[in-house]
Amino acid sequence: MTRPFLSVVIPAYNEARRLPLTLIDIDRHLSKQEFSYDITVVVSPGNDNTLEILKRFENIIKHLRIIPLQENQGRGLAVKTGMLAAKGNWRLVMDADNSAPIIEFEKMLPHLKDYDVIIGSRFIMGGQIDPPAPAGRRFWSRIGRFFIKSFIVKNIEDTDCGFKCFSATATDKLFSIAQNTGWALDTEVLMLAQTLGLKIREVPIFWSYDSGTHRTARSYGNILIEYLKVWLRKTRKKLA
Numbered sequence: 437m438t439r440p441f442l443s444v445v446i447p448a449y450n451e452a453r454r455l456p457l458t459l460i461d462i463d464r465h466l467s468k469q470e471f472s473y474d475i476t477v478v479v480s481p482g483n484d485n486t487l488e489i490l491k492r493f494e495n496i497i498k499h500l501r502i503i504p505l506q507e508n509q510g511r512g513l514a515v516k517t518g519m520l521a522a523k524g525n526w527r528l529v530m531d532a533d534n535s536a537p538i539i540e541f542e543k544m545l546p547h548l549k550d551y552d553v554i555i556g557s558r559f560i561m562g563g564q565i566d567p568p569a570p571a572g573r574r575f576w577s578r579i580g581r582f583f584i585k586s587f588i589v590k591n592i593e594d595t596d597c598g599f600k601c602f603s604a605t606a607t608d609k610l611f612s613i614a615q616n617t618g619w620a621l622d623t624e625v626l627m628l629a630q631t632l633g634l635k636i637r638e639v640p641i642f643w644s645y646d647s648g649t650h651r652t653a654r655s656y657g658n659i660l661i662e663y664l665k666v667w668l669r670k671t672r673k674k675l676a
Contacts, residue, residue, distance in 0.1 A: 439604070440499075441471035443524030444538070447514035450482035451532040452489050454646070458534040463497045465538045474499040477532075478518040480508040512614075512621030519602070519611045528601045533646040536599035540641040544601050552606040552634040553626070555592065556599030562640030563594070569645040576656035580663060587667050589626045592638060596622060599641060606634055615669070619655075620662035627670055 444462055448455055459475065466473045479487050479502065490502050503521060505514060519527050526548060528541060536556050544554045557563050559581075568574065580596065589595050600622065602610065609632060616624045629636055 438472070440474045440524045441526065442466070442473040442541075443522035443527045444473065444475045445515065445518035445522055445527055445529045446475070446477045446532050447480070447511050447518065447529075448477050448486055448490075448532045449480040449508060449511070449514070450484045450486060452484040452486045454534070455486065455532045456489060456493070458532055459493055459497060459500070461534060462538045463499070466499075474501060474522075474524065476501045476503060476518045476522050478503045478505060478514040478521075480505050480511075480514050482508065510618035510621075512619065513617040515621055516611045516614060516617070519607050522607070525604050526601055527604065527607045529598065531598040535646055536597065536641050536643045540599060541601070543639045543641060547637045547639065548601075548603075550635065551637040552603050553629050553636045554601040555594065555626075555636065555638045556597050556641035556643075557594035557638040558597055558641065558643045559593040560638050560640050564640070564642045565645070566642070567645050573645075573656075576659075580656070580660060583660070583663055583667075584623055588623055588663065588670060589630060592626060592636065594638065595626050597641070597643065598622070599643075609634075616662060616666060618662050619659045620666050623663060624666045624669070627666060631670075631673070 462475060475497065477490060479490065487504055493500055503517060505517065515529055519529060530536060540556055547554050558565050584595050610625045610628050614621060614624050614628060
């Protein structure tokens with residue numbers, strides 16, 4: 437079977453409301469492109485009918501693959517599962533709320549031949565955020581970004597944006613050894629990419645805040661603990 441050029445991977449948890457429109461937007465846009473593609477949605481069990489709604493799309497979107505998980509062990513596990521199951525020469529992970537729409541992938545295309553990992557960035561020149569996240573979320577985000585840039589991942593402004601593209605080779609190297617199953621997976625994967633000497637590029641994208649996000653101000657304490665664990669893993673590797 438021929439590999440598609442692009443695999444889009446979407447982690448989904450309680451996304452019955454937002455995911456259908458996201459899938460329609462992705463398929464409508466990519467169906468106009470000259471390259472081949474498929475879409476993989478990894479569903480963590482929740483308390484809505486995300487999985488049932490997704491199954492209705494199997495006959496509508498011919499490139500759709502659904503992977504239901506037995507337990508909800510965090511966004512990171514869903515992303516890791518989808519990225520390693522995908523077959524594309526390039527693997528793009530994006531959020532179910534379409535906060536960074538698929539059209540932003542066009543900004544990554546010119547860089548694929550020269551880089552292993554391309555990151556959508558909200559915080560470099562040219563990045564746009566409209567509407568912005570609430571003040572509380574921005575506060576905790578700044579704390580997390582300061583810690584990450586100081587101790588874990590150097591010279592990358594936006595490790596946390598859920599819009600990232602990896603070559604198939606980089607995907608297999610990074611996600612097969614990443615350990616985090618929560619929100620800090622993105623940071624761990626980029627830390628591993630720098631450790632392995634992979635070529636990384638940030639590109640500015642448009643991103644919009646959705647008030648239905650599953651990340652709350654209260655959860656940031658747990659996320660900071662996850663970042664600390666990633667930092668400790670990095671430190672132990674240096675000492676080994």
